[in-house]
Amino acid sequence: MHSTSARFQNVFSFFTTVAFTVAGLVALSSFFFPTDTVATGSIRNVQIAQGRQNQYGTLGRRQEFAHIKFDLHTDLSPLFHYNTKQVFLYLTTTYPGDGNKYSNNTVTIWDKIIPNNPKSKTKLALKNQRAKYPFNDIIGKFSDRKAELRLEYNVQPHVGALVWGTVKDADTGSEVLTDFVLEDSAKARKAKKAKAEAAKAAKNAQ
Amino acid sequence: MLASLAALRPRQLASQILSFALVLSTAFMLWKGLSLVTNSPSPIVVVLSGSMEPAFQRGDLLFLWNRSPDAKVGEIVVYNVEGKNIPIVHRVVRNHQGGLPYTKLLTKGDNNHADDVELYARGQFYLNREKEVIGSVVGYIPFVGYVTIMLSEHPWLKTVMLGIMGLMVVLQRE
Numbered sequence: 001m002h003s004t005s006a007r008f009q010n011v012f013s014f015f016t017t018v019a020f021t022v023a024g025l026v027a028l029s030s031f032f033f034p035t036d037t038v039a040t041g042s043i044r045n046v047q048i049a050q051g052r053q054n055q056y057g058t059l060g061r062r063q064e065f066a067h068i069k070f071d072l073h074t075d076l077s078p079l080f081h082y083n084t085k086q087v088f089l090y091l092t093t094t095y096p097g098d099g100n101k102y103s104n105n106t107v108t109i110w111d112k113i114i115p116n117n118p119k120s121k122t123k124l125a126l127k128n129q130r131a132k133y134p135f136n137d138i139i140g141k142f143s144d145r146k147a148e149l150r151l152e153y154n155v156q157p158h159v160g161a162l163v164w165g166t167v168k169d170a171d172t173g174s175e176v177l178t179d180f181v182l183e184d185s186a187k188a189r190k191a192k193k194a195k196a197e198a199a200k201a202a203k204n205a206q
Numbered sequence: 207m208l209a210s211l212a213a214l215r216p217r218q219l220a221s222q223i224l225s226f227a228l229v230l231s232t233a234f235m236l237w238k239g240l241s242l243v244t245n246s247p248s249p250i251v252v253v254l255s256g257s258m259e260p261a262f263q264r265g266d267l268l269f270l271w272n273r274s275p276d277a278k279v280g281e282i283v284v285y286n287v288e289g290k291n292i293p294i295v296h297r298v299v300r301n302h303q304g305g306l307p308y309t310k311l312l313t314k315g316d317n318n319h320a321d322d323v324e325l326y327a328r329g330q331f332y333l334n335r336e337k338e339v340i341g342s343v344v345g346y347i348p349f350v351g352y353v354t355i356m357l358s359e360h361p362w363l364k365t366v367m368l369g370i371m372g373l374m375v376v377l378q379r380e
Contacts, residue, residue, distance in 0.1 A: 005374055023347065053331060055323050060331070086260055088297075088316065092279050102310070104303035106279040111299075113316060115260055133321075138302040138310060138332065154280050156261045161345050164280055 027160025030083040035163070038170040039074030039151050041091070041177035044128050048142060048185040063140035064185050068109055068131040072151070074167055076114065077122040079155055084116045088154040091131070095147040095182060100139050107135045142182035149177045246272035246341035251284055251293060252351030257315030258282070258295055265352030268295065270341030276303065277311055277335050282343040285313065285333055287326055293340065296322055302332070309335040
């Protein structure tokens with residue numbers, strides 16, 4: 001009974017029991033921290049341009065890509081507590097289908113990893129920030145669909161459950177920060193051309 | 207070792223074999239039970255690459271859940287591309303919902319610059335939620351799964367472990 005291996009086994013099993021109990025308590029305790037955060041966000045500019053998808057060096061079909069610039073102000077310090085390893089912050093746009101089978105579309109346009117250390121900034125003030133990910137729709141065109149902008153987060157713990165949430169708008173309390181139109185680029189180009197021609201005609205008439 | 211086995215009486219030997227079989231089948235039943243509850247063929251996975259750093263490092267243990275018919279943007283899913291047998295743990299960055307069987311996803315590793323289109327099959331630009339995703343991450347324990355990475359990368363460790371276990375069986379006859 002008092003062999004070296006028995007002693008080693010006892011010590012090891014005691015160690016694992018203690019380690020897992022402490023880890024369990026830490027994981028449970030992180031549910032007691034409030035996660036209320038607010039933000040203000042607005043879209044500066046949406047440009048729809050033609051482009052191609054790329055895979056294994058082969059270009060895909062020509063389609064519309066949206067390039068977005070935005071403003072964002074938020075304070076995420078309530079999300080950082082002792083069991084926060086990092087916060088993954090991401091801006092999403094959501095837009096409906098266009099009579100096709102994909103009735104609900106959500107796309108990440110920008111994200112940021114904020115690790116939990118004293119050096120990282122938990123307050124963000126972004127002005128005229130270019131979205132990291134220009135995006136195309138699964139059917140290749142946007143055709144004037146209205147999109148909503150949301151700021152969401154994923155809290156990654158040191159141990160335990162991952163937590164997701166949406167940052168609410170500071171003024172309205174709504175989850176939607178702002179909305180904008182993903183315009184039909186062909187239609188917009190045609191309208192612009194028509195306007196230019198009308199202006200030219202007006203000039204000639206003078 | 208064989209001599210010590212021969213010294214056992216038949217009944218004792220049978221009961222030892224039975225208890226060993228019980229341990230094995232309990233582990234198997236627990237794994238399959240968890241698989242049923244979570245609706246995932248592999249409810250616990252070990253992170254094998256650094257593409258999700260700093261959130262997940264190699265050897266971290268992830269608990270999966272596969273009961274939701276959707277996989278929202280921001281969720282971290284484990285998927286198996288058809289024809290490639292490596293499970294990949296990456297975050298959903300796009301979701302195109304088209305009724306249950308048609309939901310399409312695009313994924314990206316937090317630590318990667320580009321999205322996963324280059325990891326999919328040729329000509330495939332989106333993942334099929336129903337067919338290719340085997341669960342999304344709900345829980346996390348760091349480092350515990352590193353043993354399995356050590357064992358698969360250094361096969362001699364398996365021999366060493368078996369050797370130590372055999373030695374203990376022989377030495378523990380008191």
